[in-house]
Amino acid sequence: MQRKWGIRKIAEVFSMKKKTASGRKHDCKNTLEKVQLALDNELTEIEEKQLLDEINNCSYCLEKYEIEQSFKKYLCNKVKRHPCNPQLADQIRNSINNIMDR
Amino acid sequence: MELTGTERQLNERLFEKEFMPHLDALYNFAYHLTLNEEDANDLVQDTFLKAFRFINSYERGTNAKAWLFKILKNSFINEYRRKTRQPGEVDFEEYVAFQDAEEGTGVGDLDMRDEIFKGLIGDEVTQALNELPVDFRTILILCDIEGFSYEEMAKIIDIPIGTVRSRLHRARNLMKEKLRDYAKKMGYKENR
Numbered sequence: 001m002q003r004k005w006g007i008r009k010i011a012e013v014f015s016m017k018k019k020t021a022s023g024r025k026h027d028c029k030n031t032l033e034k035v036q037l038a039l040d041n042e043l044t045e046i047e048e049k050q051l052l053d054e055i056n057n058c059s060y061c062l063e064k065y066e067i068e069q070s071f072k073k074y075l076c077n078k079v080k081r082h083p084c085n086p087q088l089a090d091q092i093r094n095s096i097n098n099i100m101d102r
Numbered sequence: 103m104e105l106t107g108t109e110r111q112l113n114e115r116l117f118e119k120e121f122m123p124h125l126d127a128l129y130n131f132a133y134h135l136t137l138n139e140e141d142a143n144d145l146v147q148d149t150f151l152k153a154f155r156f157i158n159s160y161e162r163g164t165n166a167k168a169w170l171f172k173i174l175k176n177s178f179i180n181e182y183r184r185k186t187r188q189p190g191e192v193d194f195e196e197y198v199a200f201q202d203a204e205e206g207t208g209v210g211d212l213d214m215r216d217e218i219f220k221g222l223i224g225d226e227v228t229q230a231l232n233e234l235p236v237d238f239r240t241i242l243i244l245c246d247i248e249g250f251s252y253e254e255m256a257k258i259i260d261i262p263i264g265t266v267r268s269r270l271h272r273a274r275n276l277m278k279e280k281l282r283d284y285a286k287k288m289g290y291k292e293n294r
């Protein structure tokens with residue numbers, strides 16, 4: 001009995017989270033599939049605006065969006081390009097001059 | 103190469119203006135593919151020599167960076183991959199089955215704004231990236247470090263756009279798992 005109540009309670013909390021400002025339940029899965037596209041700049045301006053409007057009306061989607069966004073920024077900021085040997089550019093130019101002079 | 107003086111000068115200018123500015127990005131890509139400096143140097147030299155040989159098939163004004171990345175990626179597959187393949191490294195396809203089974207472990211909820219992740223230094227994050235199978239680190243570098251579009255990545259890697267999407271999704275999940283493992287070593291506790 002105790003356990004049953006627990007599950008129901010969890011389900012309730014979960015569905016509450018997924019309610020939009022207007023009170024209807026939000027189709028989070030469908031929205032979240034577009035988050036990666038938005039963050040990778042693969043949506044048109046209009047699509048992106050629509051998505052952001054939806055996300056801003058659902059706290060669950062907004063949280064997921066912010067988590068994904070922080071991950072993408074994290075990689076950009078932390079992973080640095082491995083520095084290239086400063087002589088490489090001239091080595092390349094020399095090899096090309098050699099081909100042309102042959 | 104039999105070229106007139108003018109043709110030669112024009113090719114050299116095109117090369118300097120459109121190709122050489124991408125040297126650092128190409129070298130970084132080569133390094134993440136081969137994971138050693140000597141092979142990365144050879145791979146980049148090879149790429150620029152091929153680019154010069156086929157300079158007439160490059161359409162001026164189109165995306166030189168994507169074109170060069172594609173040449174580099176092909177050279178890597180054809181000439182270096184076998185040589186630099188690490189013991190225990192698995193194919194992308196082998197990984198898919200594993201990853202599909204792992205989907206829904208909640209790793210997607212990992213929040214990089216957590217202090218422990220802020221504390222990881224760039225070298226540690228780069229190391230975690232380099233531990234991913236080559237197809238996954240490739241797509242993350244192309245997308246998140248170099249900023250290529252899905253369409254450009256599809257051309258560079260020679261896969262459909264749908265595969266770009268799913269591979270990116272999986273690569274990000276794997277990367278999060280790696281970072282979570284690093285963080286755990288530093289005492290990170292999951293509150294789930």
Ligand SMILES: [Zn+2]
Pocket residue numbers: 018026027028031058059060061062
């Ligand atoms: Zn939602």
